[in-house]
Amino acid sequence: MAxxxxxxxxxxxxxxxxxxxxxxxxxxxGIFTGSQFVFFPTISPEALIIRSTGTLAILMLHVILVxxxxxxxxxxxxxxxxxxxxxxxxxxxxxxxxxxxxxxxxHGFSSxxxxxxxxTSNPRFDSISQFPFQTFGxxxxxxxxxxxxxxxxxxxxxxxxYVWKTLHMLVYLAYLLLIFHIALGVLQQESTSxxxxxxxxxxxLVVVLHIVAAVRSPKSMLKDLxxxxxxxxxxxxxxxxxxxxxxVILVDGENIAIFKYDGKLSAINNVCKHQNGPLGEGKVxxxxxxxxxxxxxxxxxxxxxxxxxxxKVSTYDxxxxxxxxxxxxxxxxxxxxxxxxxxxx
Amino acid sequence: MVxxxxxxxxxxxxxxxxxxxxxxxxxxxxxxxxxIPLERRELYPVPLSSQDSLIAETKTSEIIWTLWNGKDxxxxxxxxxxxxxLSHPSAFVYVVPNLEAxxxxxxxxxxxxxxxxxxxxxxxxxITAQGVCLIVHDPIKxxxxxxxxxxx
Numbered sequence: 001m002a003x004x005x006x007x008x009x010x011x012x013x014x015x016x017x018x019x020x021x022x023x024x025x026x027x028x029x030g031i032f033t034g035s036q037f038v039f040f041p042t043i044s045p046e047a048l049i050i051r052s053t054g055t056l057a058i059l060m061l062h063v064i065l066v067x068x069x070x071x072x073x074x075x076x077x078x079x080x081x082x083x084x085x086x087x088x089x090x091x092x093x094x095x096x097x098x099x100x101x102x103x104x105x106x107h108g109f110s111s112x113x114x115x116x117x118x119x120t121s122n123p124r125f126d127s128i129s130q131f132p133f134q135t136f137g138x139x140x141x142x143x144x145x146x147x148x149x150x151x152x153x154x155x156x157x158x159x160x161x162y163v164w165k166t167l168h169m170l171v172y173l174a175y176l177l178l179i180f181h182i183a184l185g186v187l188q189q190e191s192t193s194x195x196x197x198x199x200x201x202x203x204x205l206v207v208v209l210h211i212v213a214a215v216r217s218p219k220s221m222l223k224d225l226x227x228x229x230x231x232x233x234x235x236x237x238x239x240x241x242x243x244x245x246x247x248v249i250l251v252d253g254e255n256i257a258i259f260k261y262d263g264k265l266s267a268i269n270n271v272c273k274h275q276n277g278p279l280g281e282g283k284v285x286x287x288x289x290x291x292x293x294x295x296x297x298x299x300x301x302x303x304x305x306x307x308x309x310x311x312k313v314s315t316y317d318x319x320x321x322x323x324x325x326x327x328x329x330x331x332x333x334x335x336x337x338x339x340x341x342x343x344x345x
Numbered sequence: 346m347v348x349x350x351x352x353x354x355x356x357x358x359x360x361x362x363x364x365x366x367x368x369x370x371x372x373x374x375x376x377x378x379x380x381i382p383l384e385r386r387e388l389y390p391v392p393l394s395s396q397d398s399l400i401a402e403t404k405t406s407e408i409i410w411t412l413w414n415g416k417d418x419x420x421x422x423x424x425x426x427x428x429x430x431l432s433h434p435s436a437f438v439y440v441v442p443n444l445e446a447x448x449x450x451x452x453x454x455x456x457x458x459x460x461x462x463x464x465x466x467x468x469x470x471x472i473t474a475q476g477v478c479l480i481v482h483d484p485i486k487x488x489x490x491x492x493x494x495x496x497x
Contacts, residue, residue, distance in 0.1 A: 042458070044458045044459055047458075106435060106485050106486075121485075121486040121487075121488070122485065122486055122487050124487060128371055128372065128375045129375040129376075130487060134485075162350070165350055166350070166353075169350075169353065169354070169357070172357050172358075172361065175361075176361060176364070176365065179365055179368070179369070180368055180372070183368065183369055183372035183373065184372050187372065187373070187376065188372070188375070188376055189484075190376070193373075193376075196369075196373050196376075199369070200369060203365050203366075203369065207358055207361055207362045207365065208362075210354065210358040211355065211358050211359060211362060214351055214352075214354045214355035214358060215355060276350065
């Protein structure tokens with residue numbers, strides 16, 4: 001997290017990540033180029049760039065799309081999630097090279113504008129095999145462009161996390177368009193079916209991982225819990241909450257994370273103010289609840305980010321009766337101090 | 346992620362899980378059924394030997410075409426010298442029975458690229474009363490932009 005906006009938010013870890021990412025990208029381009037020269041010695045440089053950047057971009061998009069569900073399934077993948085935005089922008093840059101050069105090669109150098117030619121040179125919208133597949137790529141790139149330019153925290157803050165997240169879900173539409181761009185484009189000219197199987201495998205992995213991650217509730221999320229006369233909800237026994245971790249409940253539409261830390265219990269809203277990340281899947285680090293997605297931090301007793309940061313989430317009352325943890329699902333205003341419940345020795 | 350967004354994710358991907366396989370099946374089932382029999386193969390230059398003899402020659406705005414006898418009695422060699430950058434970067438050369446014949450009867454013999462020399466081998470069966478008929482077709486734009494008759 002950062003107090004002020006920067007054009008690119010780099011820290012030591014992100015710089016290292018970006019170096020590794022671009023190293024792998026260059027390695028891929030090198031291997032792909034070499035293999036193309038071996039198997040297709042007459043290939044032209046422009047065709048080589050179009051092929052290599054196109055394959056790299058779709059490969060990166062698959063990686064980007066599986067990071068989210070993998071991070072939900074296993075916390076081991078959270079570091080990738082933390083750096084995913086840089087990969088998304090890098091993928092857009094590579095896809096832009098592919099698209100720009102394709103537009104120039106296939107539709108440039110004539111009296112018709114390349115963009116007009118893109119939509120008018122092949123009018124076979126009524127045919128599957130002859131479908132003007134380039135239009136799919138155009139609209140997908142348009143979505144990726146808007147996502148890349150709005151990826152900055154400035155837009156996240158001003159659009160609100162909910163709107164921003166909803167807009168960025170358009171990447172799923174872009175993915176659909178790109179799959180059809182490939183299937184109706186280059187694969188129509190392939191005599192071997194191996195590329196179809198590779199594409200099918202990629203789609204299978206992305207779709208299955210997303211569905212599995214979406215239907216799977218967080219390990220500790222509880223629902224339909226008993227209440228007492230004061231409106232408190234019975235959560236669990238004290239032993240069921242690991243130290244510096246949380247138990248998450250969903251009650252009356254409130255997503256509440258109850259943390260056990262430093263001999264105390266506190267409850268805050270489970271939704272991070274940054275990108276709606278699941279705070280209850282994070283840990284208490286240096287006395288602060290730390291979001292597993294991007295490291296945003298909140299003090300567990302008042303739901304406020306430590307100064308000078310200003311993010312705040314709702315807090316809830318917690319009580320401990322015997323060995324049983326109870327929470328009142330009625331939220332206090334964001335940032336309201338609630339004294340932690342002390343765990344007796 | 347908030348509950349509503351997670352539910353939206355789920356619905357989108359369930360929809361995609363149905364839509365994408367149907368789309369892929371539809372796309373893959375028409376591979377090879379294009380109106381133009383576009384073969385994908387990389388062609389290597391066919392060297393012209395000294396005993397080859399010129400049969401016919403013609404010129405279009407971008408390409409000089411010559412037809413030569415092949416190394417044996419069953420083959421001919423088509424030599425294309427691209428002298429100007431092609432207006433259509435995706436350019437496949439087809440041999441056809443005659444210039445009025447449908448594209449479905451054409452056979453691809455190779456592709457053209459930047460300015461340079463290209464040579465292709467064809468069977469003598471393709472010689473007709475009009476000589477050897479060739480077309481240069483852009484499969485991306487579905488447009489034939491050169492029609493050539495090499496008449497002996």
